[in-house]
Amino acid sequence: MGPATAAGPTVVGERRRIRAEVLxxxxxxxxxxxxxxxxxxHAGHASLxxxxxxxxxxxxxxxxxxxxxxxxxxxxxxxxRDLRADADLLARAGVRWxxxxxxxxxxxxxDATRVVVxxxxxxxxGAARPGHFDGVATVVCRLFAAVPADRAYFGAKDWQQTxxxxxxxxxxxxxxxxxxxxxxxxxxxxxxxxxxxxxxPDDRRRACGLAESLERAARLWSEGADVPTIERDMxxxxxxxxxAVDYAAVVAAESLAPVADGEDAVALVAGRLGTTRLIxxxxxxxxxxxxGPRRDREGGA
Amino acid sequence: MGPATAAGPTVVGERRRIRAEVLxxxxxxxxxxxxxxxxxxHAGHASLxxxxxxxxxxxxxxxxxxxxxxxxxxxxxxxxRDLRADADLLARAGVRWxxxxxxxxxxxxxDATRVVVxxxxxxxxGAARPGHFDGVATVVCRLFAAVPADRAYFGAKDWQQTxxxxxxxxxxxxxxxxxxxxxxxxxxxxxxxxxxxxxxPDDRRRACGLAESLERAARLWSEGADVPTIERDMxxxxxxxxxAVDYAAVVAAESLAPVADGEDAVALVAGRLGTTRLIxxxxxxxxxxxxGPRRDREGGA
Numbered sequence: 161m162g163p164a165t166a167a168g169p170t171v172v173g174e175r176r177r178i179r180a181e182v183l184x185x186x187x188x189x190x191x192x193x194x195x196x197x198x199x200x201x202h203a204g205h206a207s208l209x210x211x212x213x214x215x216x217x218x219x220x221x222x223x224x225x226x227x228x229x230x231x232x233x234x235x236x237x238x239x240x241r242d243l244r245a246d247a248d249l250l251a252r253a254g255v256r257w258x259x260x261x262x263x264x265x266x267x268x269x270x271d272a273t274r275v276v277v278x279x280x281x282x283x284x285x286g287a288a289r290p291g292h293f294d295g296v297a298t299v300v301c302r303l304f305a306a307v308p309a310d311r312a313y314f315g316a317k318d319w320q321q322t323x324x325x326x327x328x329x330x331x332x333x334x335x336x337x338x339x340x341x342x343x344x345x346x347x348x349x350x351x352x353x354x355x356x357x358x359x360x361p362d363d364r365r366r367a368c369g370l371a372e373s374l375e376r377a378a379r380l381w382s383e384g385a386d387v388p389t390i391e392r393d394m395x396x397x398x399x400x401x402x403x404a405v406d407y408a409a410v411v412a413a414e415s416l417a418p419v420a421d422g423e424d425a426v427a428l429v430a431g432r433l434g435t436t437r438l439i440x441x442x443x444x445x446x447x448x449x450x451x452g453p454r455r456d457r458e459g460g461a
Numbered sequence: 462m463g464p465a466t467a468a469g470p471t472v473v474g475e476r477r478r479i480r481a482e483v484l485x486x487x488x489x490x491x492x493x494x495x496x497x498x499x500x501x502x503h504a505g506h507a508s509l510x511x512x513x514x515x516x517x518x519x520x521x522x523x524x525x526x527x528x529x530x531x532x533x534x535x536x537x538x539x540x541x542r543d544l545r546a547d548a549d550l551l552a553r554a555g556v557r558w559x560x561x562x563x564x565x566x567x568x569x570x571x572d573a574t575r576v577v578v579x580x581x582x583x584x585x586x587g588a589a590r591p592g593h594f595d596g597v598a599t600v601v602c603r604l605f606a607a608v609p610a611d612r613a614y615f616g617a618k619d620w621q622q623t624x625x626x627x628x629x630x631x632x633x634x635x636x637x638x639x640x641x642x643x644x645x646x647x648x649x650x651x652x653x654x655x656x657x658x659x660x661x662p663d664d665r666r667r668a669c670g671l672a673e674s675l676e677r678a679a680r681l682w683s684e685g686a687d688v689p690t691i692e693r694d695m696x697x698x699x700x701x702x703x704x705a706v707d708y709a710a711v712v713a714a715e716s717l718a719p720v721a722d723g724e725d726a727v728a729l730v731a732g733r734l735g736t737t738r739l740i741x742x743x744x745x746x747x748x749x750x751x752x753g754p755r756r757d758r759e760g761g762a
Contacts, residue, residue, distance in 0.1 A: 175634050187488075266634075272580030273598070273632035279573030297574070305634040331574035333476050333567075333606040 168251035169221070169258045171243075175266070175306035178259040182220060182308055190217035194309035194336075196300060199223040199260075200240035200354035201249045204344040208313040209253035211341050220307050221250050222259040224266060228274075229295030240357055259307060266302050275301045275332075280323035280416055284428055285439065288406055296321055297328045304334050312336050317343040317351045319426055319441040320416065343440070345371065351440045363433040369401025370429050373408060374442035377427040381410070381444040387419065390427070398431050406430035406437070413443055421448045469552035470522070470559045472544075476567070476607035479560040483521060483609055491518035495610035495637075497601060500524040500561075501541035501655035502550045505645040509614040510554035512642050521608050522551050523560040525567060529575075530596030541658055560608060567603050576602045576633075581624035581717055585729055586740065589707055594625045601626050605635055613637050618644040618652045620727055620742040621717065644741070646672065652741045664734040670702025671730050674709060675743035678728040682711070682745040688720065691728070699732050707731035707738070714744055722749050 172178040182192050193212030197205050205221075212219040223246055230236035243260060250258060274294055281293035304312065314322050322340045329338060344352045349371030350364075359367055373394040380390045387410045394408035411417060413424040425444040430437065473479040483493050494513030498506050506522075513520040524547055531537035544561060551559060575595050582594035605613065615623045623641045630637060645653045650672030651665075660668055674695040681691045688711045695709035712718060714725040726745040731738065 179634075179636065268631055270580060270628070271632045272578055272582070273629050274577045274579075275633075276575045276577050277573055278575075279571060281573070302632075302634050305636065308636075327571070328574050330569055331572045331603075332576075333480075333603050335480065335606065335609075 169247060169255045171247065171258045171260055173259075173261055173265065175259075175261060175302075178220065178257060179306050179308060181257060185218050186308070186310070192216055192307075192309040192311075193219045194303075194307045194312045195219065195221045195255075196303050196307075196312065196314075197221055197223055198225045198239065198354065199246050200242065200357070201246045202344075202352045202354060202356075204315050204317065204352035206249055206253055207344050208315060208341050209250060209255055211339065212311070212313050213254045215339070216309075216311060218256040219254065220257045220259055220309060221255050222261075222303055222307065224259075224261055224299070224303070226266070226295060226299040227263060228267075228298055229292050231289050231291055234289070235355070235358075238358075240354055259303075261306075266299060266306075274298050275328060277324050277328050277331075280320060280327050283416060284407060284409070285320050285430070288430060288437075293321070293324045297324060300325050301328060301332065301334070304329075304336055309336060311339050313339045313341055315343060316340050316443075317353065317440065319413075319428065323414065323416065349375070351438075353438060355436055355438060358436040359433060363436065366401040366403060367433055367438060369398045369403050370431055370438060370440040372401070373397040373429055374427050374440060377410065378442055378444060381425065381427075381447065384447070394427065394429060398429060403431035403433055403438075406432065410444065422446050470548060470556045472548065472559045472561055474560075474562055474566060476560075476562060476603075479521065479558060480607055480609060482558060486519050487609070487611070493517055493608075493610040493612075494520045495604075495608045495613045496520065496522045496556075497604050497608075497613065497615075498522060498524055498547075499526045499540065499655065500547050501543065501658070502547045503645075503653045503655060503657075505616050505618065505653035507550055507554055508645050509616060509642050510551060510556055512640065513612070513614045514555045516640070517610075517612060519557040520555065521558045521560055521610060522556050523562075523604055523608065525560075525562055525600070525604075527567070527596060527600040528564060529568075529599055530593050532590050532592055535590070536656070536659075539659075541655055560604075562607075567600060567607075575599050576629060578625050578629050578632075580628050581621060582628075584717060585708060585710070586621050586731070589731060589738075594622070597622055598625060598629050602629065602633070602635070605630075605637055610637060612640050614640045614642055616644060617641050617744075618654065618741065620714075620729065624715065624717065650676070652739075654739060656737055656739060659737040660734060664737065667702040667704060668734055668739060670699045670704045671732055671739055671741040673702070674698040674730055675728050675741060678711065679743055679745060682726065682728075682748065685748070695728065695730060699730060704732035704734055704739075707733065711745065723747050 193216030195208045275297040277297045348368040350368050398405050408429045410427050412419045413426040419425040424446045428441045430439045494517030496509045576598040578598045649669040651669050699706050709730045711728050713720045714727040720726040725747045729742045731740040
C-alpha cells in the first residue's frame, strides 16, 4: 500500500473517449470490469475493484455524484467529493481508468430522457426516496453505454439497487453481466458507506444497531421464527440504539414480495441518526422446502 | 423485381442471436445498417432499406408490432401483419437479416422498465396519443441493444418520432448514427403509410388533403406569410377534403417550439378519416436571416 504511482489510473472525462478506450481493449481480447461509484471511496468500493481486477484484464471505475438520484432536501450538495484520495485508493487496487465525467457529459444540454423501472424499485428505498431509482436507472443506463464492459460490479449493501439494475439490464437487453459482491463492514458490524462520514461520534457508536438487528434476524430466521416476529424484533433492536426506523422487513430476496416457503429472503433495514440516513440488509437463505408444510400456515394465529 | 430467392434474408427471432450476428459482421470490418419497422412494408420502408444497403455492407430490418406504443382503443389488433410479403420485399432490397422477435423477446417476463422522453415528445403526437412516445423510446432503446448497428434509418414521415429517437440517443449516449430519409409519396401526394390500407376508396381519394395542405404551406412560407396565416390555410385545406383536423401547425423543425427567425420550420398535420388517423409533415427551410428584421413583428397585427 502506498501513494499512487506514475502507473496509476488514467482519468477520462468524456464518454466518447472512455468508450473508445474500452472498445479498443476489448477488440484486443481484453476482458473489462466496470465499477460505477459516486466517489468518496472506502474499503467496500476497494473490494469491488479488487474483485473486478481478479476476474478481468482491465478495470474502469466511474466517479460521478449523480444529481438525478438525489431528492430535494437530500445530501447532494454535501455528499463527500475527493477525487485525489479516490485516485490513490484506485491506483493501489490496480484500476486502469477512472471515468470522472462532468454532469454535462452524462446529461447533455436539453437532456429529456429518463429510464424508469417499476417492479423491484417500488417500496422500501423507492417509497422513502421518490425518484431515486429513476435516477439510478437513468445514470446506470448511460454509464453502461459509455463503458461497454464485460462485467459490472455492485455492492450487496444497496440490495434493492442491485435488483433494479438487474431488472433494467434484463428488460433493455443490455449486454453486460452483473456481479453482486458482499457488503464490507466495520469491526462493529456497521456496513461501509460514504455516508458514515456524516455521523457524529455518539451516533457512530449507535449506528451498529442496524447490523445488530440483521444478526438477530438471521438467528431467528434459522430458528424458524415467522416473519412478523422477526420484523418486530429487528425494529426493537434498532430503536434500542436510538435509531429512528424507516423500515425493518423480511421479504423475498429477488422480488421484495412477501416471502414464500423455500425462497431466499432478505432482511432490509433503514434508519435515521440525526440528519443521516443509513441502510443495510442481510440475505436469509431459503429454509424449508417446496415439498414441506407451509410454515406461514403452521405458525398462523 | 421478383419473388424472394434462396439468398433472401435470414429471419432471426432472438435478440441474443441477432446481436451476435451483427457483432461478428462488425468485427469482420463490415458496416451495418438497421431499419426498425412494424412490418406491413411499403415503398417508404423499401427506400429506407435501399438507402441502408447503399451506405452499409449489411442491412438488418426489424419487424415488430410494438404493443407499448399503441394506446387503449388504438389499432394494435388490426395493424396489418404479413411477414411473408415483408420478407419478399426485403429480399429484393438486398437485406441480410430480418429480426422478427416475439413480444417476449423484447419484453421479457416481469418486464418493468420504460424509457421516457420529454422535450420533443410533448405536444402533437405526444398529446394526441398519451404514452405513444414512451413506447417508441422503450422499444427503440431495446432494438438498438439487440442490433448494435453503425447507422439506423428512419422515415421523415414520422418527424416527431425522429426527434424523440434523436433526443434519446444523445441523452443515453447510444453509439448509433441516425439517418432520416425523405417521405415517399403516392402519385397524388399521400404519404406512404401502412395505415393507408385501412382507407375505404372514397376516404382514400380525400386523404390527399393532408399533402395538399403541406404544399400550400410551403408556398405560403416561401412567400413570407406569417405562421397563423399558414396554419389557418392548412386547416381549411384539410377540412375542405372532409378530414377532421387533429392539428395543423408550423413550428421549429428541431424543437417543435414556436419558430424563430432564421430557423428551419416544419409543418405538421394530423387528421382523421373515419376510424383511420393519418399524419404528415413538410420541412420549411429557414427564411430571412438572423440579421434580418423580425418577420413576426413585421406581420403582427
